Amino acid sequence: MSTVVTIPAAGPLDSAWQSMTFPSYRPLLAVVGSVNAATGGRPVARLAVDGDTKPLGLALAEIGADGTTAELLSLFVTADARRRGVGTALVEALEGDLRAAGVERVEGVYMTGRPSIEALERIFARCGFDPPVLRKIVVRFTPEEAATTEWWRRARLPEGSEVFSWIDLKPEELEEIRRTQAESPWIDPDLEPWRCSDRFDPVSSVGLRRHGKVVGWVINHPIGPDLLCFTTSFVRRDLARRGAIFPLYRASIERLMGSGVTCTFVTSSQFESMMRFVLRRCAPFISFCGETRGVSKTLGSVPTSSA
Numbered sequence: 001m002s003t004v005v006t007i008p009a010a011g012p013l014d015s016a017w018q019s020m021t022f023p024s025y026r027p028l029l030a031v032v033g034s035v036n037a038a039t040g041g042r043p044v045a046r047l048a049v050d051g052d053t054k055p056l057g058l059a060l061a062e063i064g065a066d067g068t069t070a071e072l073l074s075l076f077v078t079a080d081a082r083r084r085g086v087g088t089a090l091v092e093a094l095e096g097d098l099r100a101a102g103v104e105r106v107e108g109v110y111m112t113g114r115p116s117i118e119a120l121e122r123i124f125a126r127c128g129f130d131p132p133v134l135r136k137i138v139v140r141f142t143p144e145e146a147a148t149t150e151w152w153r154r155a156r157l158p159e160g161s162e163v164f165s166w167i168d169l170k171p172e173e174l175e176e177i178r179r180t181q182a183e184s185p186w187i188d189p190d191l192e193p194w195r196c197s198d199r200f201d202p203v204s205s206v207g208l209r210r211h212g213k214v215v216g217w218v219i220n221h222p223i224g225p226d227l228l229c230f231t232t233s234f235v236r237r238d239l240a241r242r243g244a245i246f247p248l249y250r251a252s253i254e255r256l257m258g259s260g261v262t263c264t265f266v267t268s269s270q271f272e273s274m275m276r277f278v279l280r281r282c283a284p285f286i287s288f289c290g291e292t293r294g295v296s297k298t299l300g301s302v303p304t305s306s307a
């Protein structure tokens, strides 16, 4: 293989580069060098090519609409060119491009659980990024896997409680939740049920009534063929302490048995007890458990050349 060089992408990239980024970022390659109409940001790319201009690697970022921050979106080097410093060179060069464009801070979020993560984190360390910070835990599991966990067997409804299909929530019950929340907040604002009431899965979304009052919900959304996201789960604090979320999860997942659906669930580091539950009680039994990590770096100013 001849010498590898990195070059800034001056404009839209053709299809040869498509396979070097995630499907969701591929449309951005067509607007490199101009404005991404969806975000107001500006996609920027660095390319690695060998002497014959054969594509070997791609680093893709987007400068935010404010012009001072950028997100590193993806980094890829072809398998035969790896471990030769190409990934590091791409990130260093892209950083230079961003700095020259006036960017002051660059951030990146990535998911663990892939073989290249060790290399990626070495690149960030070598390039002087702050150490990675845990952002979210992501799990994927089948209903059948969930049924093998210890919490599944132990799940018991609190006395005086019943599970109901969320689709059967009465308008006056929703109104009561809104009113009581406005009077004296008892639900984490991120978990308020009206935030996720659009296009929820009618089969597996369930609520919990206790002594006739709605005190919890597990609301799920389809996000792909046979992929269901457990979007919002909540149980009133006094009942959560007694583990009342578990029978609700169980009731929801039981409705999916034999359907061929895979479930996914994301929890962020602000919900510490949920993180602990996922890592200790779920991860050992399920298909996939990964975390998203975030890195960032404050970029220095462009060195000025002296005459």
Ligand SMILES: CC(C)(COP(=O)(O)OP(=O)(O)OC[C@H]1O[C@@H](n2cnc3c(N)ncnc32)[C@H](O)[C@@H]1OP(=O)(O)O)[C@@H](O)C(=O)NCCC(=O)NCCS
Residues within 6 Å of the ligand: 073, 074, 075, 076, 077, 078, 081, 082, 083, 084, 085, 086, 087, 088, 089, 110, 114, 115, 116, 117, 118, 119, 120, 122, 123, 126
């Ligand atoms: C991650 C990736 C871009 C690294 O590219 P690369 O050109 O091999 O990286 P470099 O040669 O610059 O190596 C960077 C460091 O990682 C180390 N490294 C590379 N591959 C490694 C591996 N498989 N295991 C452990 N360390 C590895 C290198 O030794 C080097 O460490 P050092 O700087 O301490 O010597 C490449 O592996 C890749 O494209 N992977 C698939 C796509 C991906 O997962 N991208 C990340 C998410 S967007």
